[in-house]
Amino acid sequence: MISLGGTMGAGLFIGSAGAIATAGPIVILSYIFGGILVLLVNLMLRDMAMQMPGTGSFIFQIRHSLGPLAGFVAGWIYWVVWVTTLGIEVIGSASLLHPYIPLPYAVTELLVLAVMTGVNLMSVRSYGEFECWFAMIKVVAIVLFIIIGALLLTGRTIPVAANLTGYNGLMPHGFMAFLAAVPTVVFSMTGTEIATIAALESDDPDGNIIRIMRTVAIRLLVFYVASVGLVLCLVPWITVVPGQSPFLLVLQNYGIPGAATIMGAVILIAMLSTLNSGIYSASRVLSGMALGGDAPALLGYKKTETHPPHRAILACAAATLVVSVSAVLTPGIVFSFLIAMTGAFIICYNILIVCARLKMACPDAWKGWLALILLSGVLLSMLLQPSTRHELLTGFAALAFITLSGWFKTGWKRPSRPLKWQR
Template identity: 40%
Template structure:
């Protein structure tokens, strides 16, 4: 069996000092980033009020995926990430595709969050965005070179601030709606009913939403560096899904009913527009601070997870052994960390051409990667339990999403980007297997 997460060579093990509360907050940190506070504008502008149904469907899917990850965590002995579970159930080739595509997801997320942070600062500071973006990635990379305990504590604090800000936003919106309930009908039906762009626009918004909700899988990766038992970790995974669904859906509901959806522009925070409408003093500055912290937290989680996935790829023989090495003192995979951050830096340089277009395109294209990994998680869960209705429903839903996406010209481009990326990964797998075969022949 190929090693994955369980048995790295002696001296290259990861730390095991994270607590379950850190695991939960790390996962929430990866989920609640700029994709939540800013990226939600893309889905709303695309679908209109019917986007609420899209968020509900995506929320159910993410919940089912987390339930399946919980089942996998309880089924297999030891502490494994969901990537390790895919290898144990579907084989090394499926794990190769899943791990490399997941790494691509998060190096892209790191770039997106850096772009979001630079865009926020550019409102207050007249300075080129690209140097700011690169500086943020450099700072977070340096911070991740410290002990994993310090990283876990920092992420815990940042995630707590984000959740507190969302809860405060919901309380403010609730008071605004209770003061004038007539705005609900007026804003919901501001233009051509609840589905002004057709029902298919709702389906096509789901990949963007699924991607913005993605990140709860980090809990299984961080769990490898946790001292908690499997049952505690599995319960943490499920609780993350419930919190994500509640925060996302209630926030979008209040956004849709508090302001006309036609006033929401892709790439601009709908949360800020709501606070302006309500008349909150210094709304722009307050929201900018919240989005900045959210992006910083997600960037921090992204840098963490890319380094761990690349390290595990090396341990399993699916990447260069060079990335297997961890630091002697803190057990940090420094080589994998630096390489992943450099890759994210290259990706974000594309923001030099167009911020709003790059932000939207990267989110939509990376949504394909997320859908693919969810599909593999569902297949893995079905394999350990034949009558797994969560798995069957998830597979049906994922296939339906891809089918409806193929009917829309713009979305077909996203699918094509995903297919090209997977073709490259498959080519890497082909080269790797040929090299392994050649080495085995020489040894014999």
């Protein structure tokens, strides 16, 4: 549930509108492409857990396999991605709550961040229970939407063919338009790796990681493809407006009572879920980097082995607050820079995951090479599209700075020898 919940957020409920508007009905190929890519990366995570038990999350497996510099880069870019995402989720949650709470907007932001930080400070169990319920609500909402959509298709005369092809065909912007939507789709599907971090605080870390990675990507692919496919069948794709939920559009078009209230609540829960998971994931990675010497040592302190890393959690909350404030004070400078570089960072740490897996002398290496080809395709699509080319170049510039910092910090040390594959 944590793995699914970390992925099924606002990127699905709202972000899918941007993908549909960009590519038209052929966007379904974008979701299939993204789902296959996530599946392959999850298989890489599973294999690393099998071959390097007890080495920690995928960040530390990258360090073990590719060396300290790669571990430094992977850890910091992953942390920056999450802190930026957390800032966005705080802003989005406060925007949804502000009409109902008689407090200044800034106070609402602080309240949202304080509550979710408090949940993480209490205990690992409190995080897990909150996230399980958040994730369950999102999964139930998607399943109900799929059921309602299927009933509408079978119970009414709906012009499915006209909705799909009546507005310049299935490929209104050309066949290659599906590549333009791929970055949006891939970014909305990221987050399954949270389970590899959360599993470290469970009773059977390696076994849980192996079991989760086998199935979560397939479930994710089914949920995304089925729900977006129903949206395309039920309403004309040109009526989908970027920034607005296409799921709400469908429910309102067919007169589902209370649709706006229900979908608003689901989107709020999706944002709070991402906020909850992000604080957890970012704080564990930051604490681990501190223990490994890649971050200030005081951030690695824990009262006992089973207690949450309070200092790392508070540091992540403080960084999130800075991101949220930058969105108000410098929306066109600092905040836009952070948003622009996250796309390249996400692709980068996925590439490092695949390379760490390929470093092992193991069979089925074709899966890793296929994942690298698909990831290269995402980078190429970002480079070819004017709207994402600037983001890619910004991300590479920030990545070069982090790599240079890591080189000064860790030196160019050789990674461990390749692991021999164990059946």
